Amino acid sequence: MAGNAGDRTVVVSAPGKVLLAGGYIVLDRKHTGLVFGLSARIHVLAQEIHTSAGVHLSEIVVQSPQFLNATWRYGYHLVENGGGIKATQLQSGTPVDPNPFVETTLNYVLTYIAQVDKSRPSHGFKPASLLVLADNDYYSKPKQSHDAERPSSSSSAGDPPLAPTTSEKPNIPDPSPTTVPSAAPPTEKPPRPRFRHFGTTLRDANKTGLGSSAAIVTSLTAALLAHYLPPALFDLGTPNGRRVLHNLAQAAHCSAQGKIGSGFDVASAVYGSCLYRRFSPALLGKLPNPGEAGFAAALAALVDDDGRRWDCEIQKDSVGLPGGVAIRMCDVDCGTQTVGMVKKVHEWRDGNPEAAATAYEGLQARVDELAAVLREHKVGEIGGVMGPVREIMRKLGRDSGVPIEPESQEAMLDALERVEGVLGSVVPGAGGYDAAAVVMKDDAETEKRVRAFLKEWSKGHEIQVRLMKVRGETEGVRMEDVGEFKLWVR
Numbered sequence: 001m002a003g004n005a006g007d008r009t010v011v012v013s014a015p016g017k018v019l020l021a022g023g024y025i026v027l028d029r030k031h032t033g034l035v036f037g038l039s040a041r042i043h044v045l046a047q048e049i050h051t052s053a054g055v056h057l058s059e060i061v062v063q064s065p066q067f068l069n070a071t072w073r074y075g076y077h078l079v080e081n082g083g084g085i086k087a088t089q090l091q092s093g094t095p096v097d098p099n100p101f102v103e104t105t106l107n108y109v110l111t112y113i114a115q116v117d118k119s120r121p122s123h124g125f126k127p128a129s130l131l132v133l134a135d136n137d138y139y140s141k142p143k144q145s146h147d148a149e150r151p152s153s154s155s156s157a158g159d160p161p162l163a164p165t166t167s168e169k170p171n172i173p174d175p176s177p178t179t180v181p182s183a184a185p186p187t188e189k190p191p192r193p194r195f196r197h198f199g200t201t202l203r204d205a206n207k208t209g210l211g212s213s214a215a216i217v218t219s220l221t222a223a224l225l226a227h228y229l230p231p232a233l234f235d236l237g238t239p240n241g242r243r244v245l246h247n248l249a250q251a252a253h254c255s256a257q258g259k260i261g262s263g264f265d266v267a268s269a270v271y272g273s274c275l276y277r278r279f280s281p282a283l284l285g286k287l288p289n290p291g292e293a294g295f296a297a298a299l300a301a302l303v304d305d306d307g308r309r310w311d312c313e314i315q316k317d318s319v320g321l322p323g324g325v326a327i328r329m330c331d332v333d334c335g336t337q338t339v340g341m342v343k344k345v346h347e348w349r350d351g352n353p354e355a356a357a358t359a360y361e362g363l364q365a366r367v368d369e370l371a372a373v374l375r376e377h378k379v380g381e382i383g384g385v386m387g388p389v390r391e392i393m394r395k396l397g398r399d400s401g402v403p404i405e406p407e408s409q410e411a412m413l414d415a416l417e418r419v420e421g422v423l424g425s426v427v428p429g430a431g432g433y434d435a436a437a438v439v440m441k442d443d444a445e446t447e448k449r450v451r452a453f454l455k456e457w458s459k460g461h462e463i464q465v466r467l468m469k470v471r472g473e474t475e476g477v478r479m480e481d482v483g484e485f486k487l488w489v490r
């Protein structure tokens with residue numbers, strides 16, 4: 001019977017990322033980057049949509065109830081000449097912005113499922129609902145939003161969030177009130193809802209740069225695979241299941257992004273913290289686009305490849321974190337957008353091959369040193385290795401004319417590193433004006449000092465910076481207990 005065995009209700013979550021060291025060089029297969037998964041996750045709940053007797057519905061509905069106007073409905077059809085299954089966004093009522101990451105993921109994953117599950121007729125996808133729930137740190141606090149500070153309580157549950165006719169309002173039930181970490185002492189403000197409403201559309205949301213697109217593509221891919229495929233064909237608990245997920249999510253993410261990045265963000269969404277060496281970009285360059293002749297067979301062959309073509313390396317053993325030490329993220333707001341940083345660095349690299357090779361090799365040595373110091377729990381040496389990472393990034397920025405560690409960040413990080421308990425800091429990933437990563441002692445006193453410092457600094461400078469709750473964590477994608485999300489299950 002078509003897909004019946006697989007249509008399970010599942011919840012999958014995938015973590016965000018921080019590239020602590022190795023920005024730019026990780027785009028080159030010669031080099032590696034040190035990436036940590038984050039405690040902030042994007043969860044996807046997949047369940048069947050039950051229709052009334054006689055009602056025929058052929059829809060996949062994806063909904064992000066933390067945002068306004070964020071319900072995407074898709075029809076799907078089989079394309080001739082092996083072009084795969086194509087999803088088409090359906091519009092009715094208020095126009096809804098397309099969501100390229102969601103739509104592309106549907107194209108890739110439904111095509112893959114139809115190709116590998118031979119017991120399923122090509123139109124054998126029962127209607128499904130996919131609910132996306134992102135941990136609060138992915139977006140910064142909406143200005144002038146009072147409602148988002150309401151206490152979490154199951155009695156705040158309004159309309160069932162998945163009802164196709166749901167009126168979208170900032171009223172999110174907390175599916176697992178008991179699991180909300182309550183950091184605040186009882187006399188302070190009540191805890192926020194686990195998944196707050198941001199009061200805006202996704203387009204207007206203020207992202208904090210934790211890698212939302214890779215986390216959503218990965219968790220959506222895993223949720224669709226686990227929902228539609230029987231465990232014999234997809235099991236996230238096995239190395240093969242994670243390999244299939246990784247390959248499929250990388251392909252979908254690159255296609256949605258319209259460029260082939262290093263893929264460190266999808267790799268860490270699947271595998272968690274690791275020393276990452278990228279795959280050869282040519283691997284995806286040859287894949288036809290969804291709907292083009294031969295897409296389905298080429299995609300399945302690529303995804304199921306046993307590792308000969310996928311030459312990326314995920315070294316988990318090379319990464320660790322000493323007890324009592326935390327990697328924390330700061331949300332930085334400088335009001336400046338930096339575009340085309342990678343392009344500019346590459347232009348400089350191509351024009352200055354020798355200087356670039358020296359810089360890249362120097363940074364690689366620091367990446368390896370930092371990984372070793374963290375892995376071997378040499379707490380006293382962390383600062384001594386992170387300082388040179390910053391220096392090399394600053395020099396790379398100066399040489400290529402790109403604000404990788406802009407002066408406003410440099411001054412702030414220099415002062416932050418003098419706060420007692422702070423071991424080191426960097427501008428993560430590509431750098432720029434929007435984030436900072438801090439390695440610090442994991443205790444309440446240090447956290448208090450860091451928060452106080454950042455508050456003071458933000459008052460006296462143009463740069464606005466705050467410590468987020470999110471921290472580095474080693475675990476990658478995982479199945480969640482559906483019971484914790486029962487308020488969302490229909």
Ligand SMILES: Nc1ncnc2c1ncn2[C@@H]1O[C@H](COP(=O)(O)OP(=O)(O)O)[C@@H](O)[C@H]1O
Pocket residue numbers: 064099100101102132133134202207209210211212213214216
């Ligand atoms: N909660 C969400 N629900 C649905 N789609 C999301 C969500 N968060 C992120 N996305 C998708 O990811 C895109 C953001 O990707 P991108 O701009 O690359 O940011 P990031 O650096 O966080 O990955 C959004 O435009 C949307 O397509």
Ligand SMILES: C[C@@](O)(CCOP(=O)(O)OP(=O)(O)O)CC(=O)O
Pocket residue numbers: 018019022023024025026027209210211261262263264342428429430431
């Ligand atoms: C330059 C890079 O090596 C690192 C960019 O890291 P970020 O963490 O800055 O990435 P985004 O979330 O996409 O902004 C590009 C890459 O590796 O793809």
